[in-house]
Every structure is written in structure tokens, then in C-alpha cells.
Amino acid sequence: MNNLQNNLYGKIAKLIENARAQVRRNINSALVITYWQIGKLIVEDELNGNYRADYGKAILQSLSSQLTENFGKGFDVTNLRKMKQFYALFPKQDSVRLELTRTHYRHLLRVEKEPVRMWYVQETITENWSTRALERQINSFYYE
Numbered sequence: 001m002n003n004l005q006n007n008l009y010g011k012i013a014k015l016i017e018n019a020r021a022q023v024r025r026n027i028n029s030a031l032v033i034t035y036w037q038i039g040k041l042i043v044e045d046e047l048n049g050n051y052r053a054d055y056g057k058a059i060l061q062s063l064s065s066q067l068t069e070n071f072g073k074g075f076d077v078t079n080l081r082k083m084k085q086f087y088a089l090f091p092k093q094d095s096v097r098l099e100l101t102r103t104h105y106r107h108l109l110r111v112e113k114e115p116v117r118m119w120y121v122q123e124t125i126t127e128n129w130s131t132r133a134l135e136r137q138i139n140s141f142y143y144e
Helices: 003-049 053-071 076-088 104-110 114-127 131-139
Strands: none
Touching: 003 053, 003 076, 003 104, 053 076, 076 104, 104 114, 104 131, 114 131
């Protein structure tokens, strides 16, 4: 290939890479909000029904089975509980930062104190931490 073809290829390759990155961000944002909304629906359903623990556990198991059958992996009882926790720790949808991935949030759910958790959210965005970097910072008690 000559220089003109290499230049054209480079420009097209960059467009494709940018489009793919945009698609990944859009998918991630949609999933983060969807999981938050699922958590909200489960919490609101439990609050309205005043479920006892055993009954609530059976509801989650049944819901998990139905969702898994229709939508595949990712909806086991543990993940449904994490979705509930996600909503409980970030009760306002506006507090959910779409710059972060589901995996970032999974790590943040382990941080018990809200001010500390929010500090990690801000640092992750500011420093552009990967999920591994965030996990490492949380495990090393970086905030402290």
C-alpha cells in the first residue's frame, strides 16, 4: 500500500474504533441503568408487600428462574440481591454515574460508608481507574 492508502486506512480504522467504543459505552450505560431499575422494582415490591424474609427469598428464587430462562445468565439470586443493594446504596438515579461500568459498581457495593464510597466514585472518574485499579484501591484501603 502507498502512503495515501495507509492514511485512508488509518482514518477509517480510527472511525471504526471510535464507533465501537461508543457502542460499548452506550450498552454499558443502558445496562447500569437497567440493573438499577431492576433493584428499585424489587425493593419497591418488597416494601409494598411487607414480605417476610423467607417469602422474599422464594420470590427472588422464582424471579431468578424466570429471568434466567428468558434472558440467560446474569439473573441468579446473588445478582438480583446485588441489584437491590445497588439501588439501596444509590437510591437516586441521578447519583448513578454512567462513566462507571457494572463491574465498577460491583466493587463499590463493598464499601460500607457512603462518604468513602462516593470518594471512590469521584476518584475513579477523575483518575479514569479501570475496574482492577478500583478494586486494588479499595482492597488497599486507599481512602484511609
